[in-house]
Amino acid sequence: MNMSDQGILVVVSGFSGAGKGTLIKAMVEKYHNYALSISATTRKPREGEEEGREYFFVTRDHFETMIKEEQLIEYAQYVNNYYGTPRQYVFQQMADGKDVILEIEIQGALKIKERFPDALLLFVMPPSADELKRRLVGRGTETMEVIDQRLHRAAEEAAGMTSYDYILINDKVDSCVEAMHQLIQAQHRKVSSNLDFIEQMKSELRAI
Amino acid sequence: MNMSDQGILVVVSGFSGAGKGTLIKAMVEKYHNYALSISATTRKPREGEEEGREYFFVTRDHFETMIKEEQLIEYAQYVNNYYGTPRQYVFQQMADGKDVILEIEIQGALKIKERFPDALLLFVMPPSADELKRRLVGRGTETMEVIDQRLHRAAEEAAGMTSYDYILINDKVDSCVEAMHQLIQAQHRKVSSNLDFIEQMKSELRAI
Numbered sequence: 001m002n003m004s005d006q007g008i009l010v011v012v013s014g015f016s017g018a019g020k021g022t023l024i025k026a027m028v029e030k031y032h033n034y035a036l037s038i039s040a041t042t043r044k045p046r047e048g049e050e051e052g053r054e055y056f057f058v059t060r061d062h063f064e065t066m067i068k069e070e071q072l073i074e075y076a077q078y079v080n081n082y083y084g085t086p087r088q089y090v091f092q093q094m095a096d097g098k099d100v101i102l103e104i105e106i107q108g109a110l111k112i113k114e115r116f117p118d119a120l121l122l123f124v125m126p127p128s129a130d131e132l133k134r135r136l137v138g139r140g141t142e143t144m145e146v147i148d149q150r151l152h153r154a155a156e157e158a159a160g161m162t163s164y165d166y167i168l169i170n171d172k173v174d175s176c177v178e179a180m181h182q183l184i185q186a187q188h189r190k191v192s193s194n195l196d197f198i199e200q201m202k203s204e205l206r207a208i
Numbered sequence: 209m210n211m212s213d214q215g216i217l218v219v220v221s222g223f224s225g226a227g228k229g230t231l232i233k234a235m236v237e238k239y240h241n242y243a244l245s246i247s248a249t250t251r252k253p254r255e256g257e258e259e260g261r262e263y264f265f266v267t268r269d270h271f272e273t274m275i276k277e278e279q280l281i282e283y284a285q286y287v288n289n290y291y292g293t294p295r296q297y298v299f300q301q302m303a304d305g306k307d308v309i310l311e312i313e314i315q316g317a318l319k320i321k322e323r324f325p326d327a328l329l330l331f332v333m334p335p336s337a338d339e340l341k342r343r344l345v346g347r348g349t350e351t352m353e354v355i356d357q358r359l360h361r362a363a364e365e366a367a368g369m370t371s372y373d374y375i376l377i378n379d380k381v382d383s384c385v386e387a388m389h390q391l392i393q394a395q396h397r398k399v400s401s402n403l404d405f406i407e408q409m410k411s412e413l414r415a416i
Contacts, residue, residue, distance in 0.1 A: 123399070129412035155413035161406050166397045179397065182390045189374045189391065191331070198369050204337035205363035 007035075007094035008187045009116055011102045011109045012180075014124030015154040017136040019170045023124060024101055027177045035093035037102045040066065043081040056086070074104070074111040083108070099184055106160040113163065120187050122180065123164040127171050129154075215243075215302035216395045217324055219310045219317045220388075222332030223362040225344040227378045231332060232309055234385045243301035245310045248274065251289035264294070282312070282319040291316070307392055314368040321371065328395050330388065331372040335379050337362075 014020040028034045040056040042063050051057055058066070063082045066072050075084030085102055093100045102112065112119050126132040132154065136147045161167070166183050170176045187193065222228040236242045248264040250271050259265055266274070271290045274280050283292030293310055301308045310320065320327050334340040340362065344355045369375070374391050378384045395401065 125409060129409060129416050132413075133416060151413065151416055155410065155416075158406070158410045158413055162399055162403070164399050166394070167399055167402055167406070168397060183394050183397065186374070186391050186394045189376060189387065191370055191372050191375055194375055195370070198366070198375070201333060201337060202363065202366045205340075205359060205366055208337050208341060208359055208363075 005097045006193070007033075007097050008099045008184060008193075009090065009094060009102070009112070009119040010099055010184055010187075011104060011112050011119055011121045012124060013104060013106055013109050013121070013157075013164070014170075015126065015132060015157060016150045017132050017139075017154075018124045018126050019135070019173070019176075020103060020124040022173060023168075023170060023176055023180060024103055026173060027180055028101065030177065031181055033097070033099055035089075035098040035100045037085055037090050037093075037100050039083050039104070040072070040086055041081060041083045043083075073115065074108040076105065076107045076111075078105070085112075106157050106163075110160065110163055118190075118192060120166075120184060121164040122183065123161050123167045124176075125167055125169050127169055213305045214401070215241075215305050216307045216392060216401075217298065217302060217310070217320070217327040218307055218392055218395075219312060219320050219327055219329045220332060221312060221314055221317050221329070221365075221372070222376075222378075223334065223340060223365060224358045225340050225347075225362075226332045226334050227343070227381070227384075228311060228332040230381060231376075231378060231384055231388060232311055234381060235388055236309065238385065239389055241305070241307055243297075243306040243308050245293055245298050245301075245308050247291050247312070248280070248294055249289060249291045251291075281323065282316040284313065284315045284319075286313070293320075314365050314371075318368065318371055326398075326400060328392060329372040329374075330391065331369050331375045332384075333375055333377050335377055 012020050012024060024036065028036055038052065038056060040058050040063060042058060042060045045051070045055070045057050049055065060082070063084065066084065066086070067075060071087055072084040073087045073090060075082055085104065085108070090100050109121055113121055126135065133147070133151060136142065136150055168176055168180055191198070220228050220232060232244065236244055246260065246264060248266050248271060250266060250268045253259070253263070253265050257263065268290070271292065274292065274294070275283060279295055280292040281295045281298060283290055293312065293316070298308050317329055321329055334343065341355070341359060344350065344358055376384055376388055376391070399406070
């Protein structure tokens with residue numbers, strides 16, 4: 001008799017500059033019970049992006065067919081482009097016992113929580129707003145105008161944080177990776193993930 | 209700016225023979241952020257038991273005064289004796305940032321959850337009903353009649369398990385201690401434990 005080996009659906013969101021991409025990459029490299037969901041999008045690939053690695057790049061027609069045929073577990077539109085999570089990969093990996101990581105925006109995260117109440121929603125934060133600004137400036141890749149837009153957006157997104165389950169403060173990458181891994185593994189021990197195990201224990205106890 | 213340093217209220221229950229006492233003792237010895245709540249009881253001390261270590265041993269009159277003066281956060285009666293959790297120690301330790309462990313029965317655990325919805329309820333289980341029986345027989349301290357009573361009681365208690373938050377399967381003590389520690393530490397990262405931190409981040413972002 002064992003605890004549930006069905007995988008967990010994990011949504012990771014966070015302000016731009018909070019470092020969620022780095023964290024997820026480090027966690028997936030260190031532990032082998034994870035599968036990273038890859039989104040489909042109608043936006044054009046940027047330089048260095050590879051089909052099936054960063055995104056599945058599809059046409060608008062193709063994306064709308066995926067919507068109609070319910071091939072996506074959530075989708076949203078940003079700046080005139082669609083982004084969505086293909087269903088089949090996620091469910092296959094979970095059935096195989098993998099915990100599946102979705103790195104998506106708040107809008108999509110809340111849709112996931114509505115449809116899959118057992119999903120685990122994690123929000124990655126910098127230690128402070130000043131530190132967030134320092135990181136965005138430090139990248140050196142964006143104009144001050146874009147940085148201000150991102151900070152403004154962070155302030156808006158902060159309103160949705162209370163719909164998440166846990167917050168992770170990304171102070172040091174290593175310890176934050178550990179904390180994220182432990183939060184996800186804890187989910188496997190939830191009573192609601194183990195109703196079969198509990199039922200079996202009950203009937204064993206009655207039979208003894 | 210830091211995450212909440214208020215301690216967590218942790219309730220640990222489990223079938224007699226599941227090994228919860230051993231687990232808690234090992235965890236409290238290994239990590240120093242825990243305080244163990246000591247119950248008050250009207251039952252007589254058994255040989256080897258010490259006032260203020262296993263229990264606070266009080267008279268029936270004294271206990272009933274504690275009930276009247278609301279000095280207990282929960283109490284229950286078993287086999288004509290009162291058992292209860294003194295309020296002051298628990299709240300003082302939590303205010304000092306300690307996570308407080310209450311080893312109590314299901315009846316008391318459910319009362320705690322009702323009054324303190326943020327409390328974390330853990331249920332310790334053996335890997336199987338057969339293993340539970342083996343452990344009870346292996347102790348060599350009880351008659352088969354008492355063992356049968358305990359197993360019968362476990363079957364009854366199993367009905368309350370679904371009110372708990374997490375189950376812990378006590379297969380190996382060391383790894384189960386780690387898992388218990390991690391479950392409790394995860395609780396500090398809950399959104400509901402960090403509403404002040406989130407509010408502060410919001411106002412910092414607006415001010416930037």
